[in-house]
Amino acid sequence: MRNFRYGPYRDGPDPLAPPYDVRAAVDAVGDSVMSGKGTAEALRELLRRGSQGLRGLNDLLRQVRRRREELRGSGRLDDVLAGARELLDRAVEQERDALAADPGDDARLREAELDSLPADTAQAVRQLADYGWRSPEAAATFEELRALLRSEILDSRFQGMKQALGGADPEAMRRVREMMADLNAMLDADDRGEHTQADFDRFMERHGDLFPDRPENLEELVDSLARRAAAAGRMLASLTPDQRAELEALMNDAMDRAGLGQELSGLSDRLRARRPDLDWSSGERFTGEGSLGMGDATTAIEELADLAEVEGALRQNYPGARLDDVDPEAVRRALGRSAVDDLARLRQIERELEEQGYLRRSGGKLSLTPKAVRRIGESALGRMFNGSTATRRGGHDDRRAGHSGEPTGASRPWEFGDSQPVDVVRTVRNAVLRGERREGGVSGGVRLRVEDFEVAETERRSGAAVCLLVDLSYSMALRGTWGPAKETALALHTLITTRFPQDAVEIIGFSNYARPLPATGLVDLEWDMVQGTNLHHALLIAGRHIDRHPGFDPIVLVVTDGEPTAHLLPDGRSWFDWPPSEETLALTLAEVDKMTRRKAVMNIFMLAPDERLLAFVEEVARRNGGRVFSPASENLGEYVVSDFLRSRRARSGG
Known part of the structure; x- marks a missing residue:
């Protein structure tokens, strides 16, 4: 026999949960409107607040703010500089140890060269680029420094590139150069109107493993790369001027020596031209004690940008705002799948209120329909009956026979001016009995006379x-x-x-x-x-x-x-x-x-x-x-x- 394990359903909203009560949503909107709010404002208030166990926009906004504070407290942005300086100092010390054992003049000249290295990390790295290392350990440490700069820089522009490179493998660097050349060529072809989906598919066949988010077309790829490049620019803008100048010099030198400087610069220009709407230069303030590499810092700033976009959309504080304006993909990137599910359920409320005829949009204005007004009136009346003791003493029906209300089961002879319904059975019965009494039987059918007619009595209700x-x-x-x-x-x-x-x-x-x-x-x-x-x-x-x-x-x-x-x-x-x-x-x-x-x-x-x-x-x-x-x-x-x-x-x- 097979064994089964039971637990909470975790893959999105519970499919067996009771459906959202749209009538309760109408009541909530009605309460707000009755207090003086407009219909659109009342709907936004309901969506912000949430109800019936459903998280509202305010809950999602609080989650956005918490995540933003977590990111800003995750670490410092100058860790790449600190790490580069640490590796440089280690390589120099290893080289000094090797030179100290050599009594020759060449060793002394090399020591003097090391003593004259500039304090600026970028200038020191540039000056040592062609230095002939005596110590194999120092040469390896210096190469580690270069590999670190290459991977961090590329990871700041292509998310996941650090893992894809996996070190200082020349073959990996050759693949990156080919990818960037093909990418720039594809963007140029698109500018000329010559790009096709087949071109993109061939590009992904060759280089798809370098893009873990697996874009499906060029537009998605450009959007992903542009957001990443903009975040890298904002990361640099978050440093002090001296730190920024030093890091940019290190980056330029590392990319030029890897043969990627021209391709990376061209890609940046193309992305910026395609997405000028992104924020490319605003700085972010990070307050954490931990360390962030360039890739991690760029990821954090990119996520902050997503959070800012999501927050602006969730506020819904612009004319004609609708939840359909919120990008689910941005919500997924910023808050995860559960937030997307919550947003989908809130959207469903908004749609159901319109599709079930409670809300109407006309000329960009949202208003309640007569159906909604009837529902709100019924709810208001129900609350008053629940709170009233007087209403339990009975209605105001008058049990005397009259001309309206429910039938009593009795009838009476018709009189001139009566508007009650004719009692057909008793009327025909009267005609039949009259014929039998007067003619000894019925022949030639039933003939109705005025005196045969009877009308049904009804309860009388006063108007x-x-x-x-x-x-x-x-x-x-x-x-x-x-x-x-x-x-x-x-x-x-x-x-x-x-x-x-x-x-x-x-x-x-x-x-x-x-x-x-x-x-x-x-x-x-x-x-x-x-x-x-x-x-x-x-x-x-x-x-x-x-x-x-x-x-x-x-x-x-x-x-x-x-x-x-x-x-x-x-x-x-x-x-x-x-x-x-x-x-x-x-x-x-x-x-x-x-x-x-x-x-x-x-x-x-x-x-x-x-x-x-x-x-x-x-x-x-x-x-x-x-x-x-x-x-x-x-x-x-x-x-x-x-x-x-x-x-x-x-x-x-x-």
């Missing part, structure tokens, strides 16, 4: 004309009640349209003027930065809504944080005054009296402990008989929904 008046003044935003007010309006609209479709609801916003608000515009509605709380105008609109629905039970709910400070003039213009003018109060209370005559009870939800507002709402309650509530903003929705249901039950007699 309500509901007006919710919401203050849109700037003070609502300042007091932090703007989001709860919008959520309340949307939840009430959802409640009425889904559970009481026979009701007619109108939401009216008011500041210096009043206006009806569509449900689809409630979510991203913004406050009005104008002066005036024109409850007078809002009541006029509410009155017209109630008058358009005669026979409906009128319900008026007012949410405000301030007394009326504006009213409409006869010519339709808004007049503002603070403290409120007598005319403003008189006209507003006149509309309150009209509501009272319409038998519309006004319940007011007062969101600020203002003495003037309290005096006004108490006068409204005295004239109209309505009630005054002073809920905390976080409980506003529960109060309004509960009061609406209570009012409907009271009026329906349930």
